[in-house]
Amino acid sequence: MEFHGCEFRAELYYDRECQIWARKEDDGTLTVGMTDISQSIAGKILHVRVRRPGTRRPKGKPVATIESGKWAGPVPNIFDCVIVLANEDVLEDPNLLNIEPYEAWIARVQPVAPVDIAIKEMVTGDAAFALYGERCVRDDIHCERGMR
Amino acid sequence: MSAADWVVVDTGLRPAHEHMALDMAFMAACAAGEIANCFRFLRFEPSALVGFHQSPEQELNLAYCTEHGIAVQRRLTGGGAIIFDPQQLGWELVCRRSALPGGDMSSMARIICEAAARGLGHLGIDAQFRPRNDIEVEGRKISGTGGIMDGEVVLFQGTVLLDLDIATMLRVLRVPAEKLDAHAIASVGERVTSLRHLLGEAPGLAAVEDALLQGFTEHLGMRFVPAPLPQAVAERLPAALAEVTAPEWLGMQGRGREWMPQKSAVLRVPGGTLRAEILLDQFGNRLRQVHFSGDYFVQPRRAVVDLEAALRNIHLDDLRNVVQAFFVEREWDGFGLLPENFADVVQRAAEAQS
Known part of the structure; x- marks a missing residue:
């Protein structure tokens, strides 16, 4: 699925601004990454930093930061969690976030609360797609994928 | 105040850690909705600043900095390492994203740089925006910029080189030069310039500040009202100072020179x-x-x-x-x-x- 050229995956969970996505894993962890909308707004991403595994990040404190074109910025975090793992491929080649934002995950985290409670403020499926489209219209976002 | 009104705060000449802490405090106060949109002027005691994701060891000659009393700090904003001394003027905007024209991050940076370039033009120089985020005069950089966007809060900052000690810059910053001699200095001189070099003498700080504000008024319709340091920022300053002076702040990216x-x-x-x-x-x-x-x-x-x-x-x-x-x-x-x-x-x- 897509809107304004921005890819959307209905099975994932999104924050209400559709900046990040999360995927539930079988072991109770969450995998998080940036949406196609976010990578398009950011432009070519040059740096990614993920906090050390074992670091607790309360809601609002970023799990990761990115940098593109001299802009630095945190990747929003909307649940209290502990960092389990960073995606080494993305750390080494941050441009992957522009090329395949839904394959190039940023971090795997362990939510402090049970996973379904942690993501209760997130949206998925048709409801998420509606918000995704609204964001594209409101901010006039048209997505472009990065190229190597 | 209307949405077009910005407060202008001149936080003056300070050590680098205080300015970095002020950046944090301004952003936090802005995120909490406790301050108006703000345009800040700042000047630094001798210092070397790395970009948010940079390693000081990779970017700076740390031994030289220590030996010569040059403070080393990490900016909140992206971009490359720079040196500062009282001959450079820093300027920055701290505001909600909605206070600036829309678009992606590169177009937002372009618009801000164009406003700054327009302002510098009032000093009698032909300043132009150069992608990605620089302002140049006849191909030579006179202002570098960088930003951070945290949710809805934007901090975008730049420099204006009133004067520049290229020899010191080459000793502080790690630059890919074969050796640091007169040729290297001349080579940097082909890439960087200053108001003193362009105008014969450096204009006064007040004139540069007025010119910049005029550029933002003309280009973005901003109106400016001078103001002291907002109370909401001052209240947050001690915690921010503790954060930027903790070893973890400078050491968060410490990859070795090798x-x-x-x-x-x-x-x-x-x-x-x-x-x-x-x-x-x-x-x-x-x-x-x-x-x-x-x-x-x-x-x-x-x-x-x-x-x-x-x-x-x-x-x-x-x-x-x-x-x-x-x-x-x-x-x-x-x-x-x-x-x-x-x-x-x-x-x-x-x-x-x-």
Whole structure:
């Protein structure tokens, strides 16, 4: 699925601004990454930093930061969690976030609360797609994928 | 105050850690909705500032900084390492994203830089925006910028070089120069300029500040009201000072210099002798800095400087495509030097032993 050229995956969970996505894993962890909308707004991403595994990040404190074109910025975090793992491929080649934002995950985290409670403020499926489209219209976002 | 009204706060000459803490405190106060949109002027005691994601060891000559009392700090904003002393003026905007024209981050940076360039034009110089985020006069950089966006809060900052001590800059910043001599200073002088150099003498700070504000008024319709440091910022300052003076702040990215060696290569071709000095970030295989020198002639001369800027931070795999695209887009004459010669010498440098 897509809107304004921005890819959307209905099975994932999104924050209400559709900046990040999360995927539930079988072991109770969450995998998080940036949406196609976010990578398009950011432009070519040059740096990614993920906090050390074992670091607790309360809601609002970023799990990761990115940098593109001299802009630095945190990747929003909307649940209290502990960092389990960073995606080494993305750390080494941050441009992957522009090329395949839904394959190039940023971090795997362990939510402090049970996973379904942690993501209760997130949206998925048709409801998420509606918000995704609204964001594209409101901010006039048209997505472009990065190229190597 | 209406949405077009901005407060202007001049926080004056301070050590770097205080300015970084003020940046944090301004952003936090803005996120809490406790301050108006703010335009801040700032000046630094001698200091070297790395970008948010940079490693001080990779970017700076730390021993020289220690020996000469030059403070080392980490900015909240992206971009490269810079030096500051009281001869440079810092300016920055802290606001909600909605206070600026929409668009993606590069267009937001462009609009802000265009406003600053327009303001500097009132000093009698031909300042222009240069992608990605610089302001230049006749091909020479006079202002660098960088930003951070945290949710709905934007902090975008820049410098204006009233004067610049290039010799000290070359000793503080790690630059890919063969040696630090008069030739290296002259070479940097082809890439960077200052108001003193352009105007014969540096204008007063007040004149530069007024010119900048005028540019933002004309370009973005902002109206400015002078104000003291907001109480909401002052209240947050102690906690921010504790954060930026903790070892974890400067050490959050501490990759060693061995990950970013300086390398060089020379290419002798019919168009002349071309030398490339590079800093290659081996974590990710990216060119961080490239400097060309040698015995050749290129018209216009700025083509080489612009190519160096275009090669910053690119993946080595993209080298040939970037060089090719760069020369396709402009008129130039290498007098026998070919675009592939530039790619070849950089590639050779990357493959050379450091």
